[in-house]
Amino acid sequence: MPVAVSLQDVxxxxxxxxxxxxxxxxxxxxxxxxxxxxxxxxxxxxxxRIILGLERPSAGQARLFGEPAxxxxxxFRIAYLAQRTQLGIDAPAAxxxxxxxxxxxxxxxxxxxxxxxxxxxxxxxxxxGLSELARSPIQRLSGGQQQRAYIAKALAGEPDLLVxxxxxxxVDVDAQEVFAAFLGExxxxxxxxxxxxxxxxxxxxxxxxxxxLVRGGIVFDGRPTELPxxxxxxxxxxx
Amino acid sequence: MSILDADFMRLxxxxxxxVGVLAPAVGFFLVQRRMSLIGxxxxxxxxxGVAAGYLLDVSPVxxxxxxxxxxxxxxxxxxxxxxxxxxxxxxxxxxxxxxxxVVLVSAAGALNANLFAFLFGSILTxxxxxxxxxxxxxxxxxxxxxxxxxxxVAVSLDAEGARVSGLPVTLLNVILAALAGVTVAVSxxxxxxxxxxxxxxxxxxxxxxxxxxxRSTIFLAMGIGLASVLVGLTISYYADLAPGGAIxxxxxxxxxxxxxxxxxxxxxxxx
Numbered sequence: 116m117p118v119a120v121s122l123q124d125v126x127x128x129x130x131x132x133x134x135x136x137x138x139x140x141x142x143x144x145x146x147x148x149x150x151x152x153x154x155x156x157x158x159x160x161x162x163x164r165i166i167l168g169l170e171r172p173s174a175g176q177a178r179l180f181g182e183p184a185x186x187x188x189x190x191f192r193i194a195y196l197a198q199r200t201q202l203g204i205d206a207p208a209a210x211x212x213x214x215x216x217x218x219x220x221x222x223x224x225x226x227x228x229x230x231x232x233x234x235x236x237x238x239x240x241x242x243x244g245l246s247e248l249a250r251s252p253i254q255r256l257s258g259g260q261q262q263r264a265y266i267a268k269a270l271a272g273e274p275d276l277l278v279x280x281x282x283x284x285x286v287d288v289d290a291q292e293v294f295a296a297f298l299g300e301x302x303x304x305x306x307x308x309x310x311x312x313x314x315x316x317x318x319x320x321x322x323x324x325x326x327x328l329v330r331g332g333i334v335f336d337g338r339p340t341e342l343p344x345x346x347x348x349x350x351x352x353x354x
Numbered sequence: 355m356s357i358l359d360a361d362f363m364r365l366x367x368x369x370x371x372x373v374g375v376l377a378p379a380v381g382f383f384l385v386q387r388r389m390s391l392i393g394x395x396x397x398x399x400x401x402x403g404v405a406a407g408y409l410l411d412v413s414p415v416x417x418x419x420x421x422x423x424x425x426x427x428x429x430x431x432x433x434x435x436x437x438x439x440x441x442x443x444x445x446x447x448x449x450x451x452x453x454x455x456v457v458l459v460s461a462a463g464a465l466n467a468n469l470f471a472f473l474f475g476s477i478l479t480x481x482x483x484x485x486x487x488x489x490x491x492x493x494x495x496x497x498x499x500x501x502x503x504x505x506x507v508a509v510s511l512d513a514e515g516a517r518v519s520g521l522p523v524t525l526l527n528v529i530l531a532a533l534a535g536v537t538v539a540v541s542x543x544x545x546x547x548x549x550x551x552x553x554x555x556x557x558x559x560x561x562x563x564x565x566x567x568x569r570s571t572i573f574l575a576m577g578i579g580l581a582s583v584l585v586g587l588t589i590s591y592y593a594d595l596a597p598g599g600a601i602x603x604x605x606x607x608x609x610x611x612x613x614x615x616x617x618x619x620x621x622x623x624x625x
Contacts, residue, residue: 206386
């Protein structure tokens with residue numbers, strides 16, 4: 116399988132600060148469903164920013180689909196879903212407008228949407244089960260529906276890499292389980308590479324193929340079943 | 355005698371129509387980025403521009419246009435490159451602008467009625483050359499918003515996501531800031547430097563309560579802005595009031611009415 120993300124001996128420190136990451140080696144193949152987890156302050160957000168090319172490593176090399184991450188030319192292949200608090204959920208926007216915004220990077224800033232773009236947007240809305248609410252203001256949707264609308268926005272760009280940053284922060288345990296199952300279905304149907312970054316991974320560990328734990332470096336990289344029992348989240352008990 | 359018989363009122367209405375439509379269109383994107391007060395900060399920089407215009411004996415509107423656009427881009431630069439919080443960047447521009455304005459006005463000996471007209475708007479001071487400049491800049495501003503509409507919406511909804519996916523977020527932010535500067539400069543003749551920010555924000559707040567999509571919010575806000583200017587100018591003509599105050603009070607009344615109307619409707623529908 117082609118490699119989507121590659122980090123070779125990556126270290127990082129903010130100017131004048133202590134090292135945040137040391138000697139990180141990581142490869143994520145296209146089509147994998149991976150969670151990057153770890154305690155707050157452990158370096159996972161920095162690792163994510165390096166993967167996405169938003170920060171350049173102090174040492175080592177970060178590559179996206181074979182190109183240097185900071186100079187990646189096909190950024191429209193990446194869809195990034197920020198934390199809920201950073202999204203314009205309080206904007207007076209209809210669901211369809213939110214989803215259509217996700218098509219802009221793929222289409223280009225100045226090119227108008229064509230019929231295929233409109234089909235892709237409608238398909239993304241349908242895939243997350245919001246077709247009947249496509250014209251509804253996003254403010255009037257439930258938290259779960261808003262989250263699905265933003266997933267549809269990400270899918271409208273037909274991404275090769277879908278990155279979710281703390282998508283369930285502030286969401287109750289049941290809603291986390293529903294969202295995790297939804298992402299599991301999505302991964303099976305689309306085969307898109309999914310990078311799920313969170314300080315908690317209890318809900319998602321049933322569906323991901325790899326868990327990567329970060330604490331100043333990678334302290335665990337393997338299948339969820341290989342995790343030491345004490346590292347599982349007790350708030351998510353699965354049969 | 356009809357209100358439109360007077361040449362100065364025709365100029366005021368024509369200018370006001372451009373301002374009433376442009377200000378909320380730009381304001382929508384500022385409100386979504388939680389930069390509602392940037393118009394105030396830029397307005398104070400425009401004041402320095404007006405004062406510099408008097409001192410250098412050049413067009414006050416032209417000088418204000420340069421000062422407002424530079425200030426707007428400076429706010430964005432401070433936010434983007436130097437990590438200053440939006441309110442801190444605004445405070446720096448706000449106070450520097452008003453202080454520079456006061457110093458320049460004192461140096462030009464221009465503390466007179468003309469300056470008062472720039473601060474609070476005046477229906478008597480719009481010239482034909484002002485109108486030509488304002489129409490050109492207003493139409494250009496609206497055309498730019500139309501061309502960049504989808505990108506501006508994408509950044510409004512999720513700036514970080516847009517950046518990761520390759521949209522030129524910094525460039526769009528700078529363009530939006532420059533548009534805010536242009537809007538302040540073209541609006542100050544009618545609404546006044548001290549009140550222009552209100553015309554960029556209040557119609558958007560009112561429309562946001564009533565409309566169900568971004569597109570309908572923008573068009574409704576433009577309609578409210580236009581109505582505010584036309585009604586405010588008419589009241590100003592008949593009651594001999596500063597137009598800026600009349601325009602903004604009407605816009606504020608529409609905003610309060612929309613809030614009350616929506617609140618009442620929700621109570622009635624939820625029992």
